[in-house]
Amino acid sequence: MLSIKRVIMSAIPKVGLFGLVVSFATAISADDSQQHVQLAQLTEGFDAEATYMMSCFACHSTGAAGAPKVGAGNADAWTSRMEKGMEAVVTNAVNGVNSMPAKGLCFTCTDADIAALVEYMVSSSQ
Numbered sequence: 605m606l607s608i609k610r611v612i613m614s615a616i617p618k619v620g621l622f623g624l625v626v627s628f629a630t631a632i633s634a635d636d637s638q639q640h641v642q643l644a645q646l647t648e649g650f651d652a653e654a655t656y657m658m659s660c661f662a663c664h665s666t667g668a669a670g671a672p673k674v675g676a677g678n679a680d681a682w683t684s685r686m687e688k689g690m691e692a693v694v695t696n697a698v699n700g701v702n703s704m705p706a707k708g709l710c711f712t713c714t715d716a717d718i719a720a721l722v723e724y725m726v727s728s729s730q
């Protein structure tokens with residue numbers, strides 16, 4: 605016959621283990637989301653210019669809603685934004701920021717595609 609005390613004693617290590625598994629799982633999923641950005645691949649046959657024209661041009665050529673303008677002579681619009689680092693700028697483009705919609709409404713774009721678009725936008729604004 606199991607005494608109450610023995611049941612409790614045998615439950616304690618399990619609860620401890622459960623807590624460990626939960627925190628371990630949390631650590632893994634946090635890791636996953638970071639790796640997701642790093643492991644994201646360019647879409648096969650990705651064309652930055654064509655995708656820019658299709659998804660980003662509408663706002664970024666005119667500067668609609670305060671979008672940093674793209675094109676020769678607009679380097680200043682990008683210098684201040686790039687000060688926070690390429691990664692932060694790409695993260696904003698992926699997640700959206702203020703009136704900038706997530707992924708610039710390019711729903712088929714991977715994170716790597718967005719990073720390539722940002723590079724394209726910055727380099728064509730020199």
Ligand code: HEC
Pocket residue numbers: 656659660661662663664668669670671672685692693694696697701702703704705707708709710718721722
């Ligand atoms: C509906 C209009 C709109 C579209 C479409 C759009 N953007 Fe934007 N974007 C904005 C606006 C507005 C901002 C300025 C947001 C702010 O900083 O307040 C912005 C800012 C940005 C920034 C700067 C982020 C930063 O950290 O300063 C990047 C990079 C960017 N957009 C990339 C893209 C890309 C890539 C696309 C196409 C895939 C795209 N945008 C499509 C409106 C748009």
